[in-house]
Amino acid sequence: MDSGALLDLLGNENRRRILRLLARKPCYVTEISEYLGVSPKAVIDHLRRLEEAGVVESRTDEKRRKYFHIARNLRLEVTVSRHGFGAKSAYPASRDLDLTRCHHLSIDGVADVAAGVDDGADEDADDETDDDASGDVASLAADLAELESLERELSLAQRWVQGRLADVRDDLAGALDADDHEGLYAEVVAAVADGAGTVEALSRRVDAPAEVVEHAIGDLLERGVIEPDGDDGWRVTDSE
Amino acid sequence: MDSGALLDLLGNENRRRILRLLARKPCYVTEISEYLGVSPKAVIDHLRRLEEAGVVESRTDEKRRKYFHIARNLRLEVTVSRHGFGAKSAYPASRDLDLTRCHHLSIDGVADVAAGVDDGADEDADDETDDDASGDVASLAADLAELESLERELSLAQRWVQGRLADVRDDLAGALDADDHEGLYAEVVAAVADGAGTVEALSRRVDAPAEVVEHAIGDLLERGVIEPDGDDGWRVTDSE
Numbered sequence: 001m002d003s004g005a006l007l008d009l010l011g012n013e014n015r016r017r018i019l020r021l022l023a024r025k026p027c028y029v030t031e032i033s034e035y036l037g038v039s040p041k042a043v044i045d046h047l048r049r050l051e052e053a054g055v056v057e058s059r060t061d062e063k064r065r066k067y068f069h070i071a072r073n074l075r076l077e078v079t080v081s082r083h084g085f086g087a088k089s090a091y092p093a094s095r096d097l098d099l100t101r102c103h104h105l106s107i108d109g110v111a112d113v114a115a116g117v118d119d120g121a122d123e124d125a126d127d128e129t130d131d132d133a134s135g136d137v138a139s140l141a142a143d144l145a146e147l148e149s150l151e152r153e154l155s156l157a158q159r160w161v162q163g164r165l166a167d168v169r170d171d172l173a174g175a176l177d178a179d180d181h182e183g184l185y186a187e188v189v190a191a192v193a194d195g196a197g198t199v200e201a202l203s204r205r206v207d208a209p210a211e212v213v214e215h216a217i218g219d220l221l222e223r224g225v226i227e228p229d230g231d232d233g234w235r236v237t238d239s240e
Numbered sequence: 241m242d243s244g245a246l247l248d249l250l251g252n253e254n255r256r257r258i259l260r261l262l263a264r265k266p267c268y269v270t271e272i273s274e275y276l277g278v279s280p281k282a283v284i285d286h287l288r289r290l291e292e293a294g295v296v297e298s299r300t301d302e303k304r305r306k307y308f309h310i311a312r313n314l315r316l317e318v319t320v321s322r323h324g325f326g327a328k329s330a331y332p333a334s335r336d337l338d339l340t341r342c343h344h345l346s347i348d349g350v351a352d353v354a355a356g357v358d359d360g361a362d363e364d365a366d367d368e369t370d371d372d373a374s375g376d377v378a379s380l381a382a383d384l385a386e387l388e389s390l391e392r393e394l395s396l397a398q399r400w401v402q403g404r405l406a407d408v409r410d411d412l413a414g415a416l417d418a419d420d421h422e423g424l425y426a427e428v429v430a431a432v433a434d435g436a437g438t439v440e441a442l443s444r445r446v447d448a449p450a451e452v453v454e455h456a457i458g459d460l461l462e463r464g465v466i467e468p469d470g471d472d473g474w475r476v477t478d479s480e
Contacts, residue, residue, distance in 0.1 A: 004253060010318060010327070011251010013244060019325040024423055024448075055320060073321040073406050075399060078250060080295060081313040081332075085259040087250075088395075092321075092403035102393040104386070106346050137465055138476040140412040141433035146344070147405050148430065153342040154398045155328075159315060161391050163332035166313050168387060172380040183264055190388065193381035208264075225377055236378040 003087040006076050009053055014038055015046045019070065022056065026069040079162060083169040083183050107150065176225065184208060188216045189236060192226055197233030243327040246316055249293055254278055255286050259310065262296065266309040319402060323409040323423050347390065416465065424448060428456045429476060432466055437473030 009015060017036055021027055029047070033040040047068055050056035057071035076089045172186040187206040196202045203213045217234070220226045229235040249255060257276055261267055269287070273280040287308055290296035297311035316329045412426040427446040436442045442453045457474070460466045469475040 004256065007247070007250045007256065008253065009251075010247045011249075013248065016244065016247065016325065016327070019320055023321065023323060023325045070320060070322045070325075073402060074319070075402050076316075076318040076320075077395065078316040078318075079314070080259055080310060080316075081263065082310045083263060085256065085263045085310075087256070090395075090399050092399050092401075092406060102397070104347055104390040105393045105397060106348070107344055107397060108346065137412065137415050137429060138433070138478050140408055140415060141429045141476045144405070144408045144412060144426070144430035145434035147401055147408060148434070150344040151398070151401050151405065153345045154394055154401060155317065155330075157342065157345055157347060158391070158394045158398070159330050159332050161387055161394060162313060162315050165384070165387050165391065166332060168380055168384045172377065172384060175377050175380060186384070189377060189381045190384035193378070194385035194388070236381045238378050 003089040026067040193236045243329040266307040433476045
């Protein structure tokens with residue numbers, strides 16, 4: 001789902017309250033309306049928008065009462081900084097996600113993490129652990145507490161990375177001394193350093209029109225910050 | 241800043257476009273109005289709301305033209321699932337954040353991460369690296385690319401954790417067999433497993449009124465899922 005559309009949906013207090021309520025238990029319109037102190041008509045309208053976006057679903061019980069519930073798990077991250085505004089939404093990744101592809105990150109001591117990290121040789125052992133666990137409230141509760149703690153740590157690490165990114169972007173913009181364009185220039189240089197070799201690729205990476213990127217590349221070449229690298233593409237000049 | 245207020249602000253396409261524009265360079269009202277194709281009056285209104293929330297600031301240049309720019313870095317995370325609706329906003333953490341407190345997470349191979357992870361003995365060495373780096377576009381650009389890659393990995397890991405959290409909560413709710421209350425009961429049991437020992441603490445952790453938590457505790461005790469632990473507090477019963 002598009003992150004803009006999701007922000008539009010979540011940018012309404014009553015829709016957030018409806019989601020908070022439905023995340024606790026499935027509800028029907030009258031319940032929601034009474035809980036929120038909002039007319040049934042308004043509740044129906046909010047539910048329709050949430051349903052159209054696929055965030056909420058309904059089913060009808062034997063008494064023909066229509067219950068609404070959260071349809072799927074969603075995640076949204078927004079960062080606002082002097083160097084960019086970014087919003088991305090995503091579905092939770094499956095447990096088979098290969099976290100070994102991470103170069104900078106390792107995760108330890110969380111139950112079943114092995115299933116995502118191991119090379120498959122231990123799969124039987126993991127399955128066994130799962131079978132043991134699924135009937136056992138105590139061990140599931142412990143897994144849950146561990147995952148929640150990992151979630152908090154990842155959040156903390158991401159806040160740390162945001163801070164460091166802002167620092168490095170500030171330093172880079174300062175080193176480039178590019179007045180009004182400094183934010184853009186810093187992004188272009190970072191993308192070049194990371195291997196972006198065409199105006200197209202850069203334009204996508206820094207989210208700016210091709211003409212703007214071409215102009216930045218021309219200026220950065222002229223100033224010797226970057227230099228041609230082979231047939232096409234550039235590299236960051238090693239020392240100014 | 242309150243995450244609800246931030247979602248209200250970001251839940252408007254034109255305000256998001258203004259932020260995207262200001263993240264690239266400081267702008268004055270006419271510029272923004274022309275770029276967005278929105279009346280100056282509407283732009284001023286959006287800017288006022290963003291300014292009041294402290295997301296945007298202005299300064300007046302020598303020609304007495306008022307430029308708006310992003311005031312500070314912000315981060316917002318929203319998760320929607322059958323087990324909860326959560327939104328939290330935070331400022332980026334400082335570089336001195338102690339990531340060694342993380343039990344499950346380790347970060348490697350990112351420049352200057354040492355500054356956050358080391359015990360202080362290496363501080364001089366780190367400072368030296370910083371001094372070297374800040375004038376050197378190539379090394380700053382490489383740092384930036386590395387941090388951006390770490391940021392992507394953290395995002396991926398968080399999506400993985402969300403998926404696993406949903407799985408474990410499903411299993412736990414299934415094991416508890418608690419009908420409509422299953423989501424709440426699973427959260428209460430997980431919080432008890434994680435050491436929450438009073439109704440107050442539980443109420444805060446699972447974001448539910450004290451009476452609701454008391455009722456859940458009573459039911460879970462009766463069913464033998466949890467048991468008293470010492471004077472006050474509970475623990476999850478080891479096997480059902």
